[in-house]
Amino acid sequence: MTFTVRHLLTYTLLFTVLFIIGLFSGFDFITTTILSHNSKGFDLIMSVLTKWAEWPVIVLSLTLSFYVLGRKGWFWAAAFAIEGLIIQGAKNWFNWPRPAVKFPEFVRTIDGNALSQWKAFPSGHTAAVFFATAIIFSLWQTKWPRIFRIILLLLAFLVAYSRIYLGQHSFEDVLAGGLAGLWLYWAFHKLFQHKNWLES
DSSP states (O other), rough: OOOOOOHHHHHHHHHHHHHHHHHHHHHHHHHHHHHOOOOOOHHHHHHHHHGTTTHHHHHHHHHHHHHHHHHGGGHHHHHHHHHHHHHHHHHHHHOOOOOHOTTTTOOOOOOOOOOOOOOSSSHHHHHHHHHHHHHHHTTOOOSSSSHHHHHHHHHHHHHHHHHHHHHHSOOOHHHHHHHHHHHHHHHHHHHHHHTTTOOO
């Protein structure tokens, strides 16, 4: 396993620093600043990047799980389903407004991106992409090029940014989503490790 507690704490620290920046700068200020800086070209790029979390990275993580673990890959498939239920439950519980409701003067309608109104917190896309990326890192083979790991991590953060840029989430939503994805991964990882379910 190459996703260690050091990685978890490093990314948690990074999200914590971003949270502190949000506290001092204002979460709404960061969100509206991102929404205010846009272009047609960037609209297209962000619209494509955000789809990485909708199914490609999920399929990649689960395919890799079955490739490396065989039938035990079903444990990660089940974990992913439970992660989705937890995040959706949190969305329904908090039912926070999205930028289209909070900042209608800043949010634009971008072709192909229907704007949601509520259930913003936490960001499901961000939670899913960090959960899936952590699974991939945990199964990483040393013979695979390191550049792929860098690309996957960059894509995860770009998905988080795209959710704000596209007017689907606020800054605090993606921070919570990223942290939730990482810590839910770690909880399942420790459970599987404790039960020896992934051992050969």
